[in-house]
Amino acid sequence: MARPVTLVTGASAGLGAEFARACAARGETLALVARRRDRLEALAAELGGEVHVFAADLAAPDAAARLITQVEARGLTVDTLINNAGFGLVGRFADLPRDRQREMIDLNVAALVELTHLALPGMRARDKGAILNVASTAAFQSGPGFGVYFATKAFVLSFTDALHQELKGTGVRVTALCPGPTATEFGAVAGVTSARFDRFSTDAAGVVRAGLKGLDRNRAIVIPGLMNKVTAQSSRILPRALMRRIVAGLKL
Template sequence: MNTTSTARTALITGASSGLGAEFATQLAARGHDVILVARSRDRLEELAERLRTRHGVQAHVLPQDLAEPDAAARIADALTARGLTVDLLVNNAGFGTCGRFEEIDPAREHDEIMVNVVAPVDLTHALLPGMLERGSGAVLNVGSTAGYQPGPYFAVYSATKVFVLNFSLALRQEYRGRGIKVTALCPGPVETGFFDAIGTRKAAVTGSFTTTEPVVRAALRALDRDRAYVTPGLGNALGAHLTPRRPRTLVAAIAKRVTRKVLEPERKPSELAAA
């Protein structure tokens, strides 16, 4: 069992599937108790029972829609009522939108900002003071390679992931030497329900997918080593570090040439076979 991390209880948002479920699984395998947060109670209960059985840990279920303005306050109140403290906060929940900005449902993008930006900030505000009092703790924020540059046709999504990365880097500097680790995970496309929710696999503009297990393993290893951020996968890492950042307008124009494929209609399997 890997016991490098000092965290004892981890709270994972978006824990009902995808990266969140994998974070819960790998952390439970390390011996951490887990607090699972997502909208679907049934899926959380199923995962919690599996983790208790396989790893002998405590697994708590907190159903909550993070798009609600008081989501973090409700979670904090539930933790207090149950006498739970959090040593590792994994701000994993998030979703994306893509397409022409004027054609995207404004309410959907409002919820996107609430889940991707407001909820992580509010939860960090709620839980980090307790970590400071105890002298140790960690925050792991899930961003994306979309956060390394502007994303035409992903305008809101990529902006939320820019926020996640810069928020994480800033907090890391504030809390270095104070017992708190902060790491950002910035993966490329991962085989999860993200692309079902966004409505097209063309949203994976690089076309190269990985699975949840190596991504989460890389994230936890980076947290163990107190790294500022990690971009799993050689191609993703090279793109993150070698892509020019300026002039910004040129970078945005180049990005548009890559991302505009999401405007193309999806081809049916029969059409692909005939091509």
């Protein structure tokens, strides 16, 4: 019997690499995607088993369609899609480069939507499949000084929540994973300099375990960790103006 195939984007480091390790331990065939081929190949060598490496910049036009074509050319059918690729930028909106902010939207939002749309027809036809979209606790409020990133994650959460409902009663499971600060390369790439980010960061392996457990149970939204759950709930209770001031005062 063929092993299920899991496609993981942003797999070269951080949560993506941890997802790859966890899914390999579950006996799944892996299709790993990231820009850095050398890191993907090193991870594939570490994992052993059947691991396929695809070097791609998913923020590029039509990259998602090209990727799925390459995956299918290797005789692979995507059973589980883990949309993990993404990055953030710290700074005032008007001061950050326009092209980098557009790239963030293309990767965090457009690539995720396109890959989901490309993978979903096959899953529906088989009446079996799973999609895990990595959002963030940032999805629950606006983020002055981190505005476009927070907005992209709000999109991911809203989109995934809607898709979960649309596919209820089918064999396709859909989950949004909303971690808080996590011990990965994310902070360095985003330009986060505050020690507070590291102090409140959670373990990446634990986040991955929570995400996969929630996906297995077809939970619409997974928020790992008590403090992160409190943070997400606070946005529903506290006035938006207060939440804006709190986030703006974090000085990431």
